[in-house]
Amino acid sequence: MSRVYLGIGSNVDTRTNVLAGVRALRQQFGDISLSPVYQSASVGFDGNDFINLVAGVETDLQPLEMKRFLNRLEDHHGRQREVPKFSDRTLDIDILMFDDLYLHSPDLVLPRPEILLYAHVLQPFADLAPQLVHPVTRTTLAQLWAGFTGQRDSLKRVEFTF
Numbered sequence: 001m002s003r004v005y006l007g008i009g010s011n012v013d014t015r016t017n018v019l020a021g022v023r024a025l026r027q028q029f030g031d032i033s034l035s036p037v038y039q040s041a042s043v044g045f046d047g048n049d050f051i052n053l054v055a056g057v058e059t060d061l062q063p064l065e066m067k068r069f070l071n072r073l074e075d076h077h078g079r080q081r082e083v084p085k086f087s088d089r090t091l092d093i094d095i096l097m098f099d100d101l102y103l104h105s106p107d108l109v110l111p112r113p114e115i116l117l118y119a120h121v122l123q124p125f126a127d128l129a130p131q132l133v134h135p136v137t138r139t140t141l142a143q144l145w146a147g148f149t150g151q152r153d154s155l156k157r158v159e160f161t162f
Helices: 014-029 063-076 119-128 141-146
Strands: 002-010 037-040 050-059 092-098 156-158
Touching: 002 014, 002 119, 014 050, 014 063, 037 119, 050 119, 063 092, 119 141
Parallel strands: none
Antiparallel strands: 002 050, 002 092, 037 050, 037 156
16 A cells, blocks of 8 residues: 555635545545645636645555546546646646655656645645655655745635535
8 A cells, every 4th residue: 555645726616626526535545634724825827716735545556547546536526637737726636745756757746846846735735744754855844844935925724624
């Protein structure tokens, strides 16, 4: 079994889509762990605020099988793939880390670079797994968050019931 961490986000009908995404993850993987939920401004475009969280799951799927499963899940919830990278998302689920695997392929990059770039990814990830060591930086997520110098201004923890 592999331990996989997933970034989950939405800025379109957020509560409905995130709840549906988490429900589908629970159906597929059983017991999952969830970080607190954060609201943040959209990045790279002018759009509604996003809500973001991180989920931890155990799986027998291989990395590319997991990616295909997540893409089907996103598509089922209205994900549009023919739009710019920075645009509205009904449901966005990305593999952040897959065990301590380091992978650079045209189809998948692990660990996901956004972990180190965006507060809306790193903060909930550090909340969920503070002692987890990032396989590239070799520091814990708690240490990465403590030293994070990117923009934190729009990040706000929000109540969210699953």
